[in-house]
Amino acid sequence: MTATPTGTGPQGTPTLGAFTGAQLRRLGAVAGLTASDTETYVRVLTDSLGPVAGRPLHLPPPYRTFLSDDHTPVEFSLSFRPDAAPALRVLLEPGCGADSLALNGRAGLETVREMARRWRFGTSPLDEVADLFLPSAPRGPLALWIALELAPGGVPKVKVYLNPAAGGEERSAATVREALRRLGLRRAHANLPPGGGHPFLALDLGDWAEPRVKVYVRHDNLTSARAGRLSRMVPEPSAASVEAFFRTVAGPGAAVTGLTGRPGLSCHSFTGPADPRPSGFTLHVPVRDYAAHDGEALARASRLLRQYGMDASVLVRALAALTDRRPEDGVGLIAYLALALQRGSRPRVTAYLSSEAYAVRPPAAVPLRRPVAVH
Numbered sequence: 001m002t003a004t005p006t007g008t009g010p011q012g013t014p015t016l017g018a019f020t021g022a023q024l025r026r027l028g029a030v031a032g033l034t035a036s037d038t039e040t041y042v043r044v045l046t047d048s049l050g051p052v053a054g055r056p057l058h059l060p061p062p063y064r065t066f067l068s069d070d071h072t073p074v075e076f077s078l079s080f081r082p083d084a085a086p087a088l089r090v091l092l093e094p095g096c097g098a099d100s101l102a103l104n105g106r107a108g109l110e111t112v113r114e115m116a117r118r119w120r121f122g123t124s125p126l127d128e129v130a131d132l133f134l135p136s137a138p139r140g141p142l143a144l145w146i147a148l149e150l151a152p153g154g155v156p157k158v159k160v161y162l163n164p165a166a167g168g169e170e171r172s173a174a175t176v177r178e179a180l181r182r183l184g185l186r187r188a189h190a191n192l193p194p195g196g197g198h199p200f201l202a203l204d205l206g207d208w209a210e211p212r213v214k215v216y217v218r219h220d221n222l223t224s225a226r227a228g229r230l231s232r233m234v235p236e237p238s239a240a241s242v243e244a245f246f247r248t249v250a251g252p253g254a255a256v257t258g259l260t261g262r263p264g265l266s267c268h269s270f271t272g273p274a275d276p277r278p279s280g281f282t283l284h285v286p287v288r289d290y291a292a293h294d295g296e297a298l299a300r301a302s303r304l305l306r307q308y309g310m311d312a313s314v315l316v317r318a319l320a321a322l323t324d325r326r327p328e329d330g331v332g333l334i335a336y337l338a339l340a341l342q343r344g345s346r347p348r349v350t351a352y353l354s355s356e357a358y359a360v361r362p363p364a365a366v367p368l369r370r371p372v373a374v375h
Contacts, residue, residue: 017046017053019357020074024090026321027076030314031088033150040154045090048111048146049073052097061358062097063104066141069288069332070359073097078318079149079340079350080310091147091161105134105143112146112160112205119155121206125213126160129179133162133201140165147202158206159214164198172198176215180270183213187276191232192268196220199265212269212280222246222264224255230266231281237341242283245339248304249285251296262286269342280342282350287337293363294319294327297334301351304337308349315351322353323360330360 014022021042028038046053052062052073061071068075073096079087094111095104109130116123134143140163148156164172164179176198177189195217204211219226224246228239246264247255254260269280291297298319302312319333327333336352 013056013058015053016055016057016072016074016357017049019057020049020072020355021046023076023322023355027078027088027318028150030317030321031078031150032085033088033152037150037152037154041090041148041150041156044148044156045074045092048092048094048115049096050094050107050111055097057357063093065093065096067091067093067096067145068335068354069361070354070356072355072357074355074357075335076318076322076353076355077350078315078353079348080305080308080314081348082309082346086314088150089147090150091145093142093145095143101138101140101143102134102136105138108144108146109134112144112158115146115158116205119158119206121158123205125183125203125211126205128182129162129201129203132175132179132182133164133166135166138163138166139168155207157204157208159202159204161200161202164201169197176201180213180215184273185213185270185276186273188213188215188270188278191277192217193230193232193266195266196263202267210271210279212271214267214269214280217266217268219259219264219266221258221260223258224250226258227264227283230283231278231341232268233278233281233341233343234275235343237281241347242339244307245283245304246285248307249287249300249337250290251300254290259285259290262289280340282338282340284336284338284352286335288332288335288361291331291364293329293331294333297331297337298327301334301337301349305349308347310349318351318353323356325360328363330356331363332356332361 065073073093075091077089095107098104145161147159164175180188197218200216202214224243227246228243265284267282268278271279287297305312338350340348
């Protein structure tokens with residue numbers, strides 16, 4: 001499918017496609033992509049959004065998507081590695097604006113199939129489980145999202161995110177278990193940590209060295225001590241390193257009381273039936289709910305990146321590529337920070353960045369402190 005024109009709307013306001021496409025161009029430069037590759041990915045983004053790409057931004061969001069706080073159906077992320085350029089990714093909801101969740105899922109599925117035809121990759125893992133996650137009357141907050149890792153050369157790596165609660169929240173664990181069985185990972189479910197539910201199951205499609213099946217687990221009231229015990233990968237990461245990540249990102253308040261608001265997420269990656277234990281573990285902390293403003297979130301992210309030998313200045317430039325507002329004037333531009341551990345690889349730190357096409361969440365109210373008397 002081809003998106004409608006993505007310049008400006010009838011009142012001269014930018015469209016969703018023009019706004020997010022311009023952000024992607026600037027982020028591409030920050031991440032070191034060539035102008036040609038970036039333009040290819042801008043077209044992929046706007047085409048994947050379909051008709052809503054041409055929707056003027058003076059209109060409200062076309063759909064109350066769960067993908068972002070302001071209902072923009074696009075989220076960017078930068079995955080940092082030591083001594084290498086960060087990997088730029090974009091997460092999008094191709095069915096956003098459909099009249100029902102079922103139609104949303106069908107639009108997303110057709111977009112995946114078009115990508116598969118264009119870039120000549122197979123969709124058999126998705127085909128095996130599509131009926132579980134895309135029933136005729138789905139429930140839950142989403143149907144299908146697509147994540148694109150924007151690799152040099154103009155051909156992205158593709159991931160599909162599915163909703164285990166499509167048949168009902170009470171069936172989400174059974175849905176994940178059955179999906180893993182169909183994908184040849186019968187023993188994988190026993191190697192997941194306890195939690196409050198399964199918000200996503202993700203599948204790598206296309207040109208991946210080791211395609212993964214990724215299962216996400218929600219953790220309410222997560223503390224640093226519990227976070228350090230969530231991994232099931234072999235060899236297990238140091239609990240102390242995971243706890244230190246949690247404390248840095250969550251901040252001093254949440255580090256003591258736990259994540260009492262928006263929950264933390266763990267992700268467990270499986271690469272084949274020969275090994276039922278996860279080959280990867282990622283901890284996601286929703287920093288936006290535990291920082292007063294984005295200046296505070298940026299300071300924590302920068303500290304974390306420096307601890308892992310990564311260039312924190314790239315994240316500063318990325319935020320400037322998304323918006324010209326001061327970080328202190330809102331909260332949510334940095335939505336999540338994640339520590340990703342994969343067997344045989346060095347740790348990665350990922351910052352998930354909001355487009356804010358529709359709204360900026362105001363800073364959290366912080367009580368003023370009385371001046372301290374000096375004697």
